Amino acid sequence: MNAAVTKLSGAEKAPETAPPVLSVEGLEISVRTGEGPRVLVRDLSFDLARGETLAIAGESGSGKSLTSLAIMGLLPPPAVHVSGGTIRLGKTDLLGLPERWMRGLRGARIAMIFQEPMTSLNPVLTIGRQLIEAIEAHEDLSRRDARDRAVEALRAVRMSQPEARLKQYPHELSGGMRQRVMIAMAIALRPDVLIADEPTTALDVTVQREVLELLRDLQRDLGTAVILITHDMGVVAEMADRVVVMQSGRMVEQGPVREIFAAPREPYTRALLAAVPRMGRGEGAAASGIAETVARVEELRVRFDIRGGLLNRPTHAVHAVAGVSFEIRAGETFSLVGESGCGKSTIAKALTGLVPFEGLLEVAGRRLESGQRPDTAFRRGVQMIFQDPMASLDPRMRVGDLVAEPLVIHDIGTPSERRAQAEALFERVGLERDQLDRYPHEFSGGQRQRICIARALALRPRLIIADESVSALDVSVQARVLDLLKALKTEFGIAYLFISHDMAVVENVSDRVAVMRLGQIVEMGTRAQLFGDPRHPYTRQLIAAVPVPDPTRVPPPFTRPQGDVPSPVKRRGMEPRIEALTDVGEGHMVAGSG
Incomplete structure (x- = not known):
């Protein structure tokens, strides 16, 4: 069996008599408040064997990340602190170590990969300097030897041109490359435990799949024990040997991954697994072919100039969208899928008048052509739900005013009528009227996204663009928000342009799907066509990379892309090659795949 996909139990990886590499017993984490200490994590215990992957799963606020910070000795002092229990790395009691000794263990024996690499890397230092400093902090090496170790670490995480990457800054790398740098930094000193x-x-x-395969290979080669903290149960099924399920700071269930997935004992675990979107369960029903067209995009092109030279003139252009065409019908959810940088969000910005474009756009009978800017009537017909609700809501305004603000901007109704509509929308999205006078920070992530949905509905638009609107939410919250969007589509007769890179979610919500790559649509068809009979190699690659929440399933072999990805950057005057879409079945279009 392929070693990259072989998963062994903890008992197979280490003899039962071998002591755990990490042991957590009765861990309690508290925070000091004005009313006294409040317990955030209570009575948590688990062991980690060498070469084992232990997943800690649960929703936001369950205590997963607090547990990892406590193990690393990184809880924010003095308010948040360990108030009980023990944490042992081998025979070393981590809670009893002075900070200067703990600094010596971090990186050398226990390391951590954080969720957002851009906030973990120093933006003003090169990748090489950050890697070399981390190595020199723990080992007495010459600068040349430390540099060689940094190159070796980058090569171990399959970073192309590792020597050249040392000279680059974090903003010059893609998200997947930055995460590889974080992994390289974590494994450079071959720690016993990787969080x-x-x-x-x-x-x-696809980048997620590559990173998971990389962690699996490194664990096999180095024998590192891994604590994987996630709310993605598909990732848990594919990666973990054992699972700890947490809810509200408590461990509700613990056991081998196959047992937990096959027969979860606790209602919370069963609910968590039931909320996971799964491939093959799509329930979309394509809108009738005679349904009214709500939005139309014809030969849409969006380019961004790159300036250079002594005179700072445009020399190159990024072809973010290169000749895209599609229609969205009334009552339909039309999804755009693809990796970051493929042009999905740029199309959304063009439809809402936020970027200049070439081509033709039409929403609810209002047309825009090259160079034109949308008027008030055009903007009223299309509204947007963004990925991060907290960044979309003014923290200084009460949420009731935020929901009513579009009515103020478009001069619709009296103040009392606007308030009444805000109250009605709040109730419709599952919130209470007495919450209208609160501020955004007083709501959870899922509640804030409901507020954004209510705001988008205020003008009764014909088209709502949902740009990665559920990607940052826990699976159970995500499921409730998606159910709400489905119900609102039927109730208000609106159409959705649903933008996502999560193929499982797309299959569960879509009527039709278009797959984008490098600014172009490479395949388009109904949900059943795209997921039941994908024709383009890139579409098949996206679907094959989706983690499946079934630990008994062996993932299909993953073929890593070879060579450099074609660049959307072209010299001024040079147009990218446009792949013509060919009808391979009723409404099923696919670009030439070579």
Whole structure:
């Protein structure tokens, strides 16, 4: 069997008599408040064997990340602290170590990969300097030897041109490359324990698959024990040997991954597994062919100039969208899928008048052509739900005013009528009227996204663009938000442009799907056509990379892309080659795949 996909139990990886490499017993974490200490994590215990992967799963606020920070000795002092229990790395009691000794263990014997690499890397230092400093902090090496070790670490995580990457800054790398740098930094000193805190949440599905395969290979080669912290149960099924399920700071269930998935004992675990979107369960029903067309995109092109030279003139252009065409019908959910940088969000920005474009756009009978800017009537017909609700809501305004603000901007109704509509929308999205006078920070992530949905509905648009609107949410919250969007589509007769890189979610919500790559659509068809009979190699690659929440299933072999990815950057005057879409079945279009 392929070693990259072989998963052994903890008992197979280490003799039962071998002591655990990490042991947590009765861990309690508290925070000091004005009313006294409040317990955040209570009575948590688990052991970790050498070469084992232990997943800690649960929703946001369950205590997963707090547990990892406590193990690393990184809880924010003095308010948050360990108030009980023990944490042992081998025979070393980590809680009893002075900070200067703990600094010597971090990186050398226990390392951590954080969720967002861009916030973990120093933006003003090169990748090489950050890697070399981390190595020199723990080992007495010359600068040349430390540099060679850094190159070796980058090569171990399959980073192309590792010597050249040392000279680059974090912003010059893609999200997947930055995460590889974080992994390289974590494994450079070959630690006994590696903690991966949501290491793939923000990554595209193919990059996620590559990172997971990489962690699996490194674990096999180095014998590292891994704690995987995630709310993605598909990742848990494919990666973990054992699972700890947490809820509200408590461990509700613990056991081998196959037992937990096959026969979960606790209601919370069963609910968590039931909420996971699974491939093959799509329930979309394509809108009738005679349904009214709500939105039309014809030969849409969006380019961004790159300037250079002494005169700072445009020399190159990024072809973010290169000749895209599609229609969206009334009552339909039309999805755009693809990896970051493929042009999905740029199309959304063009439809809402946020970027200049070439081509033709039409929403609810209002047309825009090259160079034109949308008027008030056009903007009223299309509204947007963004990925991060907290970044979409003004923290200084009460949420009731935020929901009513579009009515104020478009001069619709009196103040009392606007308030009444805000109350009605709040109730419709599952919130209470007495919450209207609160501020955004007083709501959970799922509640804030409901507020954004209510705001988008205020003008009764014909088209709502949902741009990665559930990707940052826990699976159970995600399921409730998706159910709400489905119900609102039927109730209000609106159409959705659903933008996502999560193929399992797309299959569960879509009527029709278009797959984008490098600014172009390479395949388009109904949900059943795209997921039941994908024709383009890139579509098949996306679907094959989706983690499946079934630990008994052996993932299909993953073929890593070879060579460099074609660049959307072209010299001024040079147009990218456009792949013509060919009808391979009723409404099923696919670009030439070579």
